[in-house]
Amino acid sequence: MKATSLDSLMARALVLGACLLTAPALGASGVKVLEPRLSTVKPTTPELDEETPVERVVVKFHEGTRVRLRQGMIRAMNGERSQEERGRMARYKLSEGRLDQDLNEAQRVMKRSWRWGVPERLFRQDEATLAERKRSAENLSGKEMADLDLYYEVPLEPGMKASEVEELIAQLNALDSVEIAYAEPVMWAASVEVSSDRFSSSARHDTRQGYLDAAPMGIDARYAWTVPGGRGAGVKLVDVEGAWNTAHEDLPDFFHQGGTTFSDGEWRDHGTAVLGVVASQSNGYGVTGIAHEAWVGGQGIATQSMASAIHHAARAVGRGGVVLVELQAPGPRAMKKCACNQSQCNYVPLEYWRANFDAIAQATAHGVHVVEAAGNGGVDLDDPVYRGAFNRAVRDSGAILVGASASTDHAPTCWTNHGSRVDVHSWGEKVVTLGYGDLSGASENRTYTATFSGTSSAAPIVAGAVASLQGAARAAGKGPIRPRVMRELLRATGTPQVPGPKHIGPQPNLRAAMPRLLSR
Template sequence: MDLDYKRYDFNSWYQVLLEKPSDSSGSGDSEMPDPAETPKDDPDFDPSNPKDMTRLAERLRKLTTVEFSYVMRPVAPPAVSISPISPPLIKSSDDPLAAPNAQGYAQQGYLDTAARHGMDIRYAWNFKGGHGKDIGFVDMEQGWNPNHEDLKSANLSSSCISGINRWYYNHGTKTLGCVMMLDNQRGGVGIAPACRGRMISVQRPNPSDPAKTIYNVPDTIVDAAKNMAYGDVLLLEIQSVDKGPVESLGIAYQSIRLATALGMVVVEAGGNNGGNMNDIRDGGKAVLDRTSVDFRDSGAIMVGACLSDTLARKPTSAHGNRVDVFAWGDKVATTRTSGDGDKGPPDAYATKTEEPFSETSAASAIIAGAALVVQGIAQANLGYRLSPKDVRAALTVGGTPSLNPGADQIGVLPNFRNIITNAFTPLTSDAFIRSSPTDAGVFNTTTTSANLTSSSPDIIIRQSPLSTPQTTLGPSSNTSTSMTLCQPLVQGRNHTIYARALNRGGIAVAANSLTVTFYHCPTSTLLLPSLWTRIGSTTFPTSITPNRTLSVSNALTWPASSIPDTDNGSKTFALIALLGSSAFPAPTPASLTVWSVWLDLLYTSNNFAARNYQLISRSTGSGGGKSSHSLSFLLPGRPDLAVPFTIETIGNLSVDSNVVLRLPLAIGDALGVQRRPEQVSGGVLSVPVKAVGVSAIGTGMLEKGLLEKCGAQVEVPESVFTASGVWEFAVRQVYLGKEVGRVCWRFGQEAVVS
């Protein structure tokens, strides 16, 4: 922990000196700040004038030392204007808005079946936890009436977490109704009425004038995350100044990314400018276009809006390949209240035809309810909550497409009959391949994934086929966590590859329905998909039962002719395995070329595993009872961008071992490695590292597309090849504080299964 760290104060004002444009005449004072151009001294500058503030923000963004600059000011939420108050609806004995009419349609049609353009929420209510029980929900906007007769309960806090409840009360009340209307024979029923609801306002106290407030999005998101638990749902009922998604602003993106990284499920309104998010630029970068190298994924669930009658995209809805899901953007029945919260009937209701909720505000409120249902079912049936990305993925499983998906670009409408059938592990199957001996198939994106150690015990290469692989490698073999099942490759000989899988779901995987595809890759600290070469695919011949019992695949022959030599003829490289089925095909290397997509595979997929783990036998001794080994590996950079990486070594050898890391001199310089003249020879830098413990080699910018050959010289006592124990040495690569890959060598006895 950094004890000197201070949280950003988004409410502070700073004086900034703006530089004049470069003077082509070469005047010596051209780079000096011009006081006349600063807001403090410019007599024409008016901070209350939005145009002046916008121009100031634009000028600040042009400075190379400024990463983010935008104007924080109140913006109408992404919904229709506040409408006049009408008397509340006459209540019947059975939640009239939710009750189907004679034709089977309800005012709250978004609760209906997929055939009726709904999400089949009633089906979800048949399952334990399907009403969102005990899942935390925070609505982030400006104003609410939490005392509405169909909202007031112990499940909804009457006060804000922080911020001031003011303005747009009707909007906030409509949002809460979609999610939390009580099952009390009045009005309607919320999608997740048993969740625990709270509010947080973007209208923040103004330290310099208590009578006024400051509209502050990033500060509010950070404060919300601070007051939420893992798996809770945060709804962003806000949009950017130009009515686009709020994360198009870099500083808001950073706050959202922090919230999702901490495990909060963030639901974000796409906005109502009718624009294509693919065209949005932040600093000239296409940050919301998934096909762009500049794409940045906040982890939020991005929501578009449809016309309820046709499921066509609502013309005002933002769209693009960043949008994950959509819901109704018109005719949404829910609670409503007076515009200012204290005049007129406070307990009114919106119907399909009278003051309905609409736009991406309505759609995102509906999706927030859906996310709560997903988490409620997960917690009640699995015993744990899903990660933000798992919730986002679950909402798309078997979703209903829009009228014209290619043109609409608003994702899918969640379908809970399909979600429950296909997305929940106790109600379906969930086969996985382990990425390390301790991998349980469950990923938490707030911690380092086991994928990154590239030490799968379930990728096994043999010199000849096994007669009874299920017996030799299965649960009765007592080799579940063994890392020494692979045999060394022999020149000019066919070899056989097997995979093992387990099932953490509640239903068996049918025989021959699961496919495993193998790739080989040069020994490298980053297993970039561009380095993969396909070996082939095979299936699992028997049913994979739901009790996490090891199942072994059919044998896959790897012909001698397709086994490549490495530079030193040692035939050492990484093996990669991907599980897939007809319903959920495995990704291909071509689909993983975008850096963020590849990172998602590493951090969140239990259908991906790698074995970048080399078994080292005795070699020619170097004297003194030691065996010397020359190890080689590739050190890649990010393929699309020059970024900083950290390189470390991890030693788990005997204390009398000697290890020297060998790097091209240019790499050593890039990493900032301190050196003496005697450490450099022939353009290679030799760096002594610890035989036991972690050695930090350095941190620095690695060029775009870099792929450099590096090595290590390791001397270990001969005794390690006869003594029991695990003796290993690894090199790992770290990006933004998280490991993204490593290569590991193991020295000692090879406990090969015969």
């Protein structure tokens, strides 16, 4: 692509960013006019394979219904409904009588089995905070945001399968007042198993971090470190997943530790490897993170939904901060059999599920950069089976979706998800970072690996690039960069992928992106 066309592309992105700062237009009545939020199309057939492990059923009531949890019961707060909410409720031709009937029926079907618990709020933040965050996101974006207090979960007994809740979901989706009900599958780390050689112990491994090198092989983080702020200084980043080893010798102190973590060592290794790519310290041993002067933290998902965890993380990092979404889950069956990585066949990014999408959309409206692993399911996200969930013309969360390439070139890995919604890519194999211990490590606090892989390894490389660019912008007095502007910058200045049918976008190139950002 010619430089002039890149400039034009960036100009359009910057105009969009400027538009996001503009207050919503006012109608003739003086009421703000927001871009309407599209409702989800309810599935007419089961979305997941019968044997898919699921951990909760999620229920979302229509906008404007003002359904709230009171004394353990889901109730419609009819007397508290605002004029705006009444208008949104009328959009779906819902009367208060119809809503009350639907709520009674919903609670009846949700309580009819001992194999699941009583309904709870999906987002555990207090109601006032959720309401204020919704209001501010709408004012900032000019777009109608979901009322996250309309989401509820029915916790399921451990070990339940999708087939065991199909009837419950169908009964809930049959109610006019329900926007969507679905089974949320158990979520997994977006890494893959690869074979590797063992290396002898070594005190320093940064020379093996090829992803730090200049383009075309790496993202040229070493160049970014020569730019004021390019090491991520002042930028907050929170990783959302299962666990971390916060005592690792090469990790900084966490500025934020939220949620509850799993006690499993595999989860700790995964989270430690992820944050090692971003923030390992520049201390003369181990490895060096892309944005090693950034403030990092973790938000655990052991006792809360992913959507709630994303919301907490976005509040923690604030405008200009970065939330890294490192998990994936089994989605609809787009392929009967994958060419490789069969154990994760048909796994998709988490924004496929509406609660996660709404949490991410609200975060990006608040100026938070959300970097999301595209997943290792080997599928084309443009497949009709996803009903437009990854079609930007239908909906766009504002997140940066990351695919994975081979370490030797920019060819998509066999198992990476791909499609028009995938924005950028990076190394999906042979990533040197913390944890696991195949590279060296006499104890868990001194483990290193040369084989971190998957979109789990690609996403933190991109998140590090985002933190580096945001740090440079901050140091130059340019303030927080709008998420969609950042996303377009990475796409416009990156190293192209190998041509082919699997679209995973370019790999970030900080040497090309940094001057473009600072000259805007």
